[in-house]
Amino acid sequence: MGGHCIPVYPWFYLTGDPDATIVRAARQANAAMPEHGVELLARAYGDLAGRSVVVLGACYRGGVKETAFSGVFGVVDALRRRGAVALVHDPLFTDDELRSLGLEPYPARARVDAAVLQADHDEYRRYTPDDLPGVRVVLDGRGVLDAGNWPGVEVITVGGGAPTYHRSRVTTNGSAASSPDTEPQ
Numbered sequence: 001m002g003g004h005c006i007p008v009y010p011w012f013y014l015t016g017d018p019d020a021t022i023v024r025a026a027r028q029a030n031a032a033m034p035e036h037g038v039e040l041l042a043r044a045y046g047d048l049a050g051r052s053v054v055v056l057g058a059c060y061r062g063g064v065k066e067t068a069f070s071g072v073f074g075v076v077d078a079l080r081r082r083g084a085v086a087l088v089h090d091p092l093f094t095d096d097e098l099r100s101l102g103l104e105p106y107p108a109r110a111r112v113d114a115a116v117l118q119a120d121h122d123e124y125r126r127y128t129p130d131d132l133p134g135v136r137v138v139l140d141g142r143g144v145l146d147a148g149n150w151p152g153v154e155v156i157t158v159g160g161g162a163p164t165y166h167r168s169r170v171t172t173n174g175s176a177a178s179s180p181d182t183e184p185q
Helices: 003-015 021-031 033-045 074-080 095-100
Strands: 050-056 086-091 114-117 136-142 154-157 164-170 176-181
Touching: 021 033, 033 074, 033 114, 033 154, 050 074, 074 086, 154 176
Parallel strands: 050 086, 050 114, 114 136, 136 154
Antiparallel strands: 154 164, 164 176
C-alpha cells in the first residue's frame, strides 16, 4: 500500500485538470506539514536555536528503506531555519548513508532536547525517554506513541484533526499518567 503514487499522482492529475482545487489544496497542505510540525514543536518547547532535535525516521514510511518524498528533508530544513541542531536516526540506514543524504546522524542514546517522530518504524513505538536522554518534547507525526510511556515529557500527537498535547506525569503509585489537551502547556 502507498508508495510514490500518493504524493506524485495528484500532481500528474493537476496537469490535466488545473482547476481541481481540492486536489491542489490537499497537496499544498501536505507539503506544508514539515514546517507546521516544527512550528508546533517550537510552541511547546520554546526557542529551538542551539537545541538538539532528533528526527526519528528518514524513510518515507516505516519499514521501507526509501527516502523519495520523505518528510525528513522538510523537517530538517525547518529545524535548521530555526537554528536547531537537527539530527536523524533511522534503523534502516547507516550513518554514512544518512550523511550521503545531507543528514547528520543521531548517535544512539545521545542527549537531545526534543524529537520528531517522522516514520513509524516498529521500534519507535517501543521508545521511552530512556532512548532519548534529556528529551522534553516529542512531536509524534504518525500518531503511534503511547504518551503514558513518556513520563515528564510533553508528547504532541498530530494527525486526524487538531494536535493533541499530552502532559505526562508520574502518579502517586509510580505509574505514568497522561492528560490530553488541544493547547500546548
